[in-house]
Amino acid sequence: MTPRPRPNAGGSAAGRDAGRDTGEPAGRHSAAQASGEGSAAGPTAGRDTGEPAGHHSAAQASGDGSAAGPTAGRDTGEPAGHHSAAQASGEDSADGSGGGRDAGEARGGLATGHSSADESAGLLLWQVTNRWQAAQRAALKPYGLTHVQFVLLASLTYLQAAEAPAPVTQRRLADHAATDPMMTSQVLRALEARGLLTREPHPHDARARTLSVTPEGRALANAAVAAAEACDAAFFAPLAAAAPAFTEALRALRSAG
Known part of the structure; x- marks a missing residue:
């Protein structure tokens, strides 16, 4: 039997570009938030050289995985109900x-x-996430950062100050931002090439690398986080008084995973 045409699941250009980004994570994106408001990591997150889902700040970066674009469901097979x-x-x-x-x-x-x-809660999340990521890409474009680059740079800036004098390792950063370790390494190399951070051997673990944000990286992270948070404020404004409950629901979903 031939299924009828599906409705547009994406609703924005966000999904079409997600796989081409060198990345995006989830959650909000302020230094204090990077710990991770959850974001939905999409089917293309592994192809991005990274985006943590959810919001994207130093303190919330733990969710930045990105939502895949409108064609991802066709590539990977959509679950019934979507x-x-x-x-x-x-x-x-x-x-x-x-x-x-x-x-x-x-x-x-x-x-x-x-x-x-x-x-369908899943379809609604897909549609809204695509729109949100499109808005964030536009907000971060003037700073020359993809969403995942921003999340990792902001998260490193946050962790380096919050956990000093303990060194921040690549593994610690990936856990905080909820990003794939291999993708995290690729994105960090790109940021290192731009002089925004340094990677050095760990003093006590030959298998680990320690990370430090440079003054240029810190300045860029702080400029970009203001733009990302302003974008969030405008995007979620329609929730009005329901915004705190929505954020709490995202935390519940993140914890359940």
Whole structure:
């Protein structure tokens, strides 16, 4: 049976460019936040040379993985219930017995448990994340940083001050930003080539590298974080009084993972 066309899951240019970035993580992006508001890391995060999902600050960087773009679901296979014809056209909802799925399949559509696309939390997160990442890319472009570069540079600036005199290792930074270790290493080499940080052998562990942000890197991180946080403030403004509860829900999802 041929499924009906799927609705547009991306809604923004964010997803189309994510794989081309040398990266993006999740969460907010202030020094105090880099510890990690969760962000949804998308299917292309491994191809980015990195974006932690979620927000992107020194203190929140722990989530910066990036959300994949509108085509990622087609490449990797979309889960039932996401961007589907059955959802967009409003198939019968599942009541726990699978009735909605049976009805959708019987009509030649997708056997989804949702009666409409707007009932899928995953699809909504996909759409909103694409829009948010597009906004952040635009905000960071004047600073010559991709989203993941910003998250790692801001996170390093935060950790170096917060955990001194202990050295910050690549592993510690990757854990804080919730980024893939190999991707983290690639992004750090690019930042090192620009003179924004240094990488040195660990004094007590031959397998580890210690990181230090340079004065130029610190200045750039502090300039960029102001732009990233202003972007967040504008993007999440429609939540108004619900913003704290939304942030708490993101923390709950991050902890559950």
